[in-house]
Amino acid sequence: MARVVTTVDDPRLSAAVLPTNILCSLVQLAEERGLDTSAWFAGYALNPGDVSDPSARVSYRQAIAIVRRALADLPDPDLGLRLGRRQDIGNFGLLGLAMKTARSFLDAIGIGIAHQRATGALLDLHVESLPSGELALYARAPLNDATVLPFLCEEMFSSVLAVARELAGPALRPLRLELAYAAPAHVDEYRELFDCALHFGSAHNCLVVDAQVLDQPFANYNPVTSRQALAALQRELQTSPAARSETVAAVERQLRPRLSENPRLPDVAVSLCRSERTLRRQLAGEGESFTTIHDRVRCERALELLRDRRLSVAQVGSQVGFGDVREFRRAFKRWTGRTPVESRES
Known part of the structure; x- marks a missing residue:
């Protein structure tokens, strides 16, 4: 049997820290085929629309379970290759821009590896x-x-190859691909795509290239543009949602689009198909309370809205569930130690 290492104490297994890029790609493909994907997310306090939200996060356990359900509904034997071939560097957002504006192929690989979790990758790369x-x-x-x-x-290595060829040129050809599973029935598609030696039943999964390709400089490299792209990427990563438990992340997803309605614990519990008592107990077991989560989400949204100077303080307060601007000012001062006006002017 092929050896695949499992990291039992990896926090991603139960913490909602993974972006939903791959799940979004699967949903898009299913929608193109007219399939209803709601059942994929049953029991996980998620729906198909959630995975297109850049702020959405899931645990690794949730992601793998949803992928397993998707594979049952999308029985294409080469599904991973299909999704990977659809990728280009633009799909990686600011990370892709930082890679494309790097000094060389070596630098681009380093940036991609260092920030791989920003892509929602379900395999760890080194x-x-x-x-x-x-x-x-x-x-x-x-x-x-x-x-x-x-x-x-399939999804990982085909997308890596697509991006690598976009960066280094279409002539880039791996030396070999080693995979820790048996050769599939569609092995000819592997040969056509990767155009290299294939070794199935290996002890690990890896794509091997000639190290000389790393020396290739990018002709259009501009140090100013490169630094700007890296700075923008760092800012985005700094504002990414912090790690949450699965239950806390589910409550936050329910709250964000409904803040102006000032939803209460019973409302959110119903949306999550749980009793109020069960939800309160689950949150307490994870060291959280509904009030704390509600205030945190309102504070984060208020800070975002205050950047828009076209909105008055009263309008910002209304959008996060306060009918009285004075109550909003007091709550905001309690959350941040500053008034809304002081925060806007800082």
């Missing part, structure tokens, strides 16, 4: 230089699930 003058890109699954590993590897 690079090793081999004594043979080769460079190996290894992919490891945090959770051992043989039913989804081929899909994850």
